Amino acid sequence: MRIAVKDAETGNKINMDLEGDNTVEEVIEGAADYWKKDPGAYVLRYGKKVLRGAMSLDEVEIQSNDVLELIPDPEGG
């Protein structure tokens, strides 16, 4: 399947060719590496839902042409 991942911080978008058994974490790491994101925590959201890292794309019901968004998870205080 081909999905789009958007970087919330920059607005940049990339397409990723993936399989249904690829995990959300793999998508996060792939996108973060590609954009050389600063070290930190990130989550992937689909619409208003934060996706669980260990789940596969099939398990979280992601389909071809869906757009996911990579957002920083702020852990400072």
Place this chain on the structure above:
Amino acid sequence: MISETIKIDTHDTDRYDRLKRYTWFDLQKVSQTNVLVVGVGALGNEVCKNLVLSGFKRITLVDMDDIVRSNLNRCVFFNEKDVEKKKATIIKKELKKLEVDIDVKAYVSRIQDLSEDFISTFDIVLGCLDNISTRLHVNAHCYHYKIPYIDGGTQGLIGKVQIVRPPNTSCLECAMNKTHKKIRDMRLSCTGEQTTFYEPKYAADINTTSIISAVQVQEALKIVHKRYDAVIKDLFYYDGNRNVFEVLEVPINPNCNHTML
């Protein structure tokens, strides 16, 4: 015939008059709630200020750090003369200036070094931490003891508040992934102790801190008053770069160590 005598102009003599104008507000309930604030850096300063101004009177603080000069841009209770003093001790003193009639306890300690059942003695916990490891400790204990946990986090102009209401909602760990594990033990904003290895700090300012801490206390008030329909479910996300305020769902992870118990 005149049946009763009323006094006029009393509304400005009551400190909590404007809060009492919320029809749901119960000052007795708020003042009797036993609140734990873990971390009294930037978020903790603002949270404590808002708790006291909102009528909370039983507040316990836990923080091990010393005050450093770089805290002063976003910690309303710390001054130049407080540098190198303990954050928890100074906050306790300053809160008593805001309201004399409050019971504030301060523990200069890591929360992990307090007794296993320490958290169980509280009605609600507000997390104002700067590292994932301690968040996970507090999260685990709150979920185990079924105590609501309102966790705040900031990073530059971005912030979040996650409301954990065991057993009905997800916990902090439900939303975490490998990127969290990689930075699990990093201290991301505050310091105040000797560091052996350089850990880069995030940008931090009072404005984002104020927004996030205000939402934390607002949600605490809702929970204390059992206004569960109004409580954020599950995550309030703020991005000042994009002018975004959103509520995001964090599904319960059925494989999570805490929610599956």
